[in-house]
Amino acid sequence: MDASAAIAVTDLRKTYGTTTALDGVSFEVGQGEFFGLLGPNGAGKTTTLEIVEGLRRPDSGQALMFGAPSWPPNPDLMRRIGVQSQTPAFFERLTAAEQIHAFAKLYRVPAVRADEMLAAVGLSDKARTRVEQLSGGQAQRLAIACALVHDPQLVFLDEPTAGLDPQARRNLWDLLRDINAAGRTVVLTTHYMDEAEALCHRVAIIDHGRILECGPPETLIQKADAVTRVIAQAALVDAGELRRRFPEATVTEDDTRIVIASPDPAPVLAELAARGALRDLVVKGATLEDAYLTLTGREYRA
Numbered sequence: 001m002d003a004s005a006a007i008a009v010t011d012l013r014k015t016y017g018t019t020t021a022l023d024g025v026s027f028e029v030g031q032g033e034f035f036g037l038l039g040p041n042g043a044g045k046t047t048t049l050e051i052v053e054g055l056r057r058p059d060s061g062q063a064l065m066f067g068a069p070s071w072p073p074n075p076d077l078m079r080r081i082g083v084q085s086q087t088p089a090f091f092e093r094l095t096a097a098e099q100i101h102a103f104a105k106l107y108r109v110p111a112v113r114a115d116e117m118l119a120a121v122g123l124s125d126k127a128r129t130r131v132e133q134l135s136g137g138q139a140q141r142l143a144i145a146c147a148l149v150h151d152p153q154l155v156f157l158d159e160p161t162a163g164l165d166p167q168a169r170r171n172l173w174d175l176l177r178d179i180n181a182a183g184r185t186v187v188l189t190t191h192y193m194d195e196a197e198a199l200c201h202r203v204a205i206i207d208h209g210r211i212l213e214c215g216p217p218e219t220l221i222q223k224a225d226a227v228t229r230v231i232a233q234a235a236l237v238d239a240g241e242l243r244r245r246f247p248e249a250t251v252t253e254d255d256t257r258i259v260i261a262s263p264d265p266a267p268v269l270a271e272l273a274a275r276g277a278l279r280d281l282v283v284k285g286a287t288l289e290d291a292y293l294t295l296t297g298r299e300y301r302a
């Protein structure tokens, strides 16, 4: 085990009554890493995070942050971490500024730092707006600012972009990248595979309380033997012939397009070239979402 790791988790187990939430979870997160925890609803992501954060006690196994046990709760560790939870727990009826100043007071950090964080997440112009009147994206950014006000080294973000429109998500991605680029370790859970692929250095895919795979997104994509999709014009080539020629591929067709999904696209491309069927050809490489679906063997339920 790497003693300098930001997080080291060994064989975590947790049951709730007859439900096994965690069934032996182990992983490490290096300092400065952007790490993603991915998995379907009920996979055990939140339970894992809560144990690592010291909010929940495991039945067995151990979680360390910066080499120190998360349980029992340790005030020194608490000061070094920032937590943004799925449903931001704001103090009611406060303005955005009052909210973050309250957090600054709790952590005994100077008030000026609260104003700086509000500016850093682009909310200075909403300082006097009450938290319940913020948009979803603004509320998420305020929650992140509150989690960062005491300048933690390790930041936990539980589905920070859930429910945001595409533009707000992209804006938040820039903020998350900045947080990591400033030297902080970031642990993210998300149901958006494109988000994990764009942001995370490494991801762990968890299901039924176990880690199925852990590594850089590109490695997982390669390992999962996910398919490449070659999309040709239906008028130029016959789907039946392609099926006979490439039995390992999945060939689907509609009125205009034929989609050949294959783990080995090179011979498919050669065949289409030989048949003069390259016009308007589209090739789509495998994504983390493909790898995820291959690994978890089910539709993604966002």
Ligand SMILES: Nc1ncnc2c1ncn2[C@@H]1O[C@H](COP(=O)(O)OP(=O)(O)OP(=O)(O)O)[C@@H](O)[C@H]1O
Binding pocket: 016, 019, 020, 021, 039, 040, 041, 042, 043, 044, 045, 046, 047, 048
């Ligand atoms: N406090 C609790 N009491 C009883 N069962 C619980 C409790 N918390 C979680 N569970 C169960 O443990 C399992 C793992 O839940 P967990 O919240 O960790 O999953 P998750 O991956 O975070 O899911 P989601 O993506 O929906 O947030 C689920 O079957 C869930 O129903």
